[in-house]
Amino acid sequence: MRTANILHLGIKELRSLARDPMMLVLIVYAFSFSIYTRATAMPETLNKAPIAVVNEDRSPLSWRIVNAFYPPYFMPPKLINQAEMDVRMDSGFDTFAIDIPPEFQRDVLRGRRPTIQLNVDATRMSQAFTGSGYIQTIVTDEVRSFVQRYREINEPPVSLALRARFNPQLEKSWFGAVMSVIDHITMLSIVLTGAALIREREHGTVEHLLVMPVTPFEIMSSKVWSMGLVVLTASAFSLVFVVQKLLSIPIEGSIVLFLAGTALHLFATTSLGIYLATLARSMPQFALLLMLVLLPLQMLSGGATPRESMPEAVQYIMLAAPNTHFVMLAQGILYRGAGLDAVWPQFIAIAVIGTILFALALSRFRRTISSMA
Structure with missing residues (x-):
């Protein structure tokens, strides 16, 4: 009967979520439009930057430099005179002026x-x-290419052969x-499980x-599996249809293995969501x-x-967070094609942290239920 109770209570949670249009919109937006816009509008990506050029030399070399700026990184250069340069920059028409x-x-x-x-x-x-x-490299x-036609250039004694692994084109998307x-x-x-309890x-x-x-164990378990199933399904849909098909981003590793790690991570984060919901008395507090x-x-x-760039104390403290191990697991599988033999330590760490969080949340949930009885 305990398994049947967990199943039926979980189905009740799914029906309750289906009647909440705001939550449904949030789920659809988070795993579709939000991912697409973040991938195509990375803040550090240079895209169609306005640039102006004051070409006082008007030589073949200067025109060669002017013609080297083109989309998608830059807009076609605007040819201006020296008097216009500061005025256009002050007016916000140009990001770069050469x-x-x-x-x-x-x-x-x-x-x-x-x-x-x-400028x-x-x-x-x-x-x-x-x-x-970008501009320094282009110029x-x-x-260098222009001067090579007129005189020899001393080449460095050692050349660097660059091979970018896992992202050959260095695409930030x-x-x-x-x-x-x-x-x-x-x-x-965290949001779905916490909101369901509140x-x-x-x-x-x-x-x-x-x-x-x-x-209380059955009530909490039903929320964990039902809300975890919703997020797991949405993430699988997003990886296949948004990341792979719409954005044409290759996934190197096994999606099934990633979803298995995601299920463990969801066990930990849904427990954390319930724990936070027991501390809050209303949705604003949550x-x-x-x-x-x-x-x-x-x-x-x-x-x-990168964790290596953080203070050592922070690195050690964040080992207690499921996100740290999940990011390592996800990047290893999706970026580098890692198998279970490479990511099994992260699986074990997430399972241990999830068990601890579930026990803490269940203890807190029992006390909350007892105070309401």
Whole structure:
């Protein structure tokens, strides 16, 4: 009967979720539009940046540099004079403005190392840093190629053969899409389970459960498997149809193995959601607790910033968080094609942390139920 109770209570949770249009919209948006926009609008990605050029030299080399800026990284360069440069920059028309001085080509060929002025609108932080590096590389490459036709250039004694593993084209959208799926799995699992418990408390249905022959373990287990199943299904749909098909991002490893790790992670995060819901008395309080817990989990798990770049104390503390091991597991499977032989330590760590969180949440839930009885 205990298994049957858990099954029927879980089905009740699914029916309750189906009658909540706001939650359904949140789930659909988080695993479709949100992932697509994050992948295609990465903040550090340079895309169609407006650029203007003051070409005072008008030599073949200067025109070669001007023609090297083209979409998708830059808009076609706007040719302006020196008087317009500051005015357009002040008006926000240009993110970058380049001033190529007179006699530039002649000075280059004579080895005088002339200087090109680059003005950058630093208020556009997402493009200013990345774009400056792009422009420096473009100008250097064009000058080197041009000079090679007139005189020999001393080559360095050692050449670097670069091979980018797991992302040969260095596409930032590959990272953004997969990490968005990982973040939303954590967020939605905590939100759905916590909201389900608080919704029952606000609607008075918890009192109905107390008079039924069900235990707190059965009530909590039903919420864990039902809300976990919803997030697991949504994440599988997102990986296959949004990440792989719509965004054309390759998945190197086994999706089935990733979903198995996701199921373990959901066991931990749904338990955490119930624990937070027992601490909060209303949805606004739950939202505040969620911000205090979710932001550190996502920022310090190794997804946004490599763990090696963090202080050692933070690295050790975050080993107690399921996100840390889930990010390592997900990146290993989805990016590098790792198998179970490589990620089994993360599976064990998530299972242990999930068991502890479930026990803590169940103990707190029992005390909450007893106080309401």
